[in-house]
Amino acid sequence: MMRYSRLTMVNLLSIMRLVFLMAVFFALLVPGAALAQDTDPDAPTDDEVNAIAREMYCPVCENVPLDVCGTQACAQWRALIREKLNEGWSEAEIKAYFVDQYGARVLAEPPRQGLNWLVYVVPPIAFLAGAYILYRGLQSWRQIEPVAVADEPPQQGEDILPDDYVARLEEELRRSQQ
Amino acid sequence: MTEVEDKTVAEETQTSGGPKWGRMAVWGGLLILLTLLALGLRRTQQGPVGPGQKAPAFVLTTFDGQEIDSADLAGKVIVLNFWASWCKPCEQEAADLETAWQYYQARGDVLFLGVDYVDTEPEAMAYLNKFNISYPNGADLGTRISQAFRIRGVPETYIIDQDGVLSHTQIGPFTSLSQITAVIDPLLGQ
Numbered sequence: 001m002m003r004y005s006r007l008t009m010v011n012l013l014s015i016m017r018l019v020f021l022m023a024v025f026f027a028l029l030v031p032g033a034a035l036a037q038d039t040d041p042d043a044p045t046d047d048e049v050n051a052i053a054r055e056m057y058c059p060v061c062e063n064v065p066l067d068v069c070g071t072q073a074c075a076q077w078r079a080l081i082r083e084k085l086n087e088g089w090s091e092a093e094i095k096a097y098f099v100d101q102y103g104a105r106v107l108a109e110p111p112r113q114g115l116n117w118l119v120y121v122v123p124p125i126a127f128l129a130g131a132y133i134l135y136r137g138l139q140s141w142r143q144i145e146p147v148a149v150a151d152e153p154p155q156q157g158e159d160i161l162p163d164d165y166v167a168r169l170e171e172e173l174r175r176s177q178q
Numbered sequence: 179m180t181e182v183e184d185k186t187v188a189e190e191t192q193t194s195g196g197p198k199w200g201r202m203a204v205w206g207g208l209l210i211l212l213t214l215l216a217l218g219l220r221r222t223q224q225g226p227v228g229p230g231q232k233a234p235a236f237v238l239t240t241f242d243g244q245e246i247d248s249a250d251l252a253g254k255v256i257v258l259n260f261w262a263s264w265c266k267p268c269e270q271e272a273a274d275l276e277t278a279w280q281y282y283q284a285r286g287d288v289l290f291l292g293v294d295y296v297d298t299e300p301e302a303m304a305y306l307n308k309f310n311i312s313y314p315n316g317a318d319l320g321t322r323i324s325q326a327f328r329i330r331g332v333p334e335t336y337i338i339d340q341d342g343v344l345s346h347t348q349i350g351p352f353t354s355l356s357q358i359t360a361v362i363d364p365l366l367g368q
Binding site: 058060072077079080100102103115118125129 | 211
């Protein structure tokens with residue numbers, strides 16, 4: 001009786017172990033199958049979604065690009081981009097849709113129109129103006145005392161060089177000849 | 179100073195300063211740029227429109243395609259609520275706003291309007307269904323209305339009196355139905 005009971009216990013434990021293993025196996029299998037069903041080869045990838053999202057900004061989270069923004073609003077926007085890509089929309093169409101819905105400020109690069117032109121025009125002009133000012137500054141620092149130049153050429157016999165300079169030159173030449 | 183020296187100085191001045199019209203153009207451009215910058219900064223520093231000010235004009239296109247122009251609403255008390263489906267504090271006041279709308283709707287002289295700020299339409303519709311919101315709601319297309327009211331976030335509610343003047347600004351959610359009626363009833367002479 002005792003032996004029977006022990007055998008029954010062993011069998012019961014084996015059955016339980018088998019049931020547990022099968023449960024684990026099916027538990028692993030079912031989500032796997034569900035995941036496999038979700039994987040659509042034509043579905044837009046995260047990279048495709050982020051390629052568009054990184055060129056956009058949500059007005060709620062200023063200065064945080066949409067692709068890295070962690071708020072729920074931004075997650076919804078990324079989901080919308082994915083949905084539109086799935087429907088076959090192009091990048092330009094998606095951006096135009098977002099501009100219609102939320103305004104041009106969602107774009108990382110403002111459209112070239114109206115006062116937005118200042119963003120594109122002012123920095124290069126300021127840079128060129130700065131470079132010109134720097135160039136003029138350097139030029140004036142390197143400039144030697146301005147030498148006055150007479151309009152008319154010197155007459156024959158008229159000295160161009162100062163007398164003391166000529167005298168010094170002659171002195172030097174005399175010394176070198178000695 | 180000799181004649182030659184005078185000429186040298188004159189040439190120096192002309193070349194270092196550039197032509198007169200050029201300098202004027204540079205200074206003019208700089209002045210315009212600084213003015214624009216100052217105006218932009220002033221606008222961003224202003225904060226939301228406050229009680230006593232004329233409410234900005236707006237046109238709200240509802241989710242079912244109806245256009246509501248604020249110019250056509252003279253004589254009515256307008257409760258303009260900015261919300262979003264991703265905004266948790268908005269959920270706190272959603273049911274109270276709908277109850278208040280049900281309370282005032284029959285009178286005909288109070289209109290509740292919901293402005294959905296920076297949201298996606300499917301999520302917004304789910305939010306409206308979740309709270310059974312029946313008053314007109316629409317997306318803030320181009321964020322034009324929120325920019326006109328210079329809102330700083332959601333929820334924010336602006337109560338506009340019969341003359342189009344802001345009488346109350348609620349920054350953050352209403353915490354009870356009585357809080358909502360307490361700001362509307364005085365405008366109705368109750």
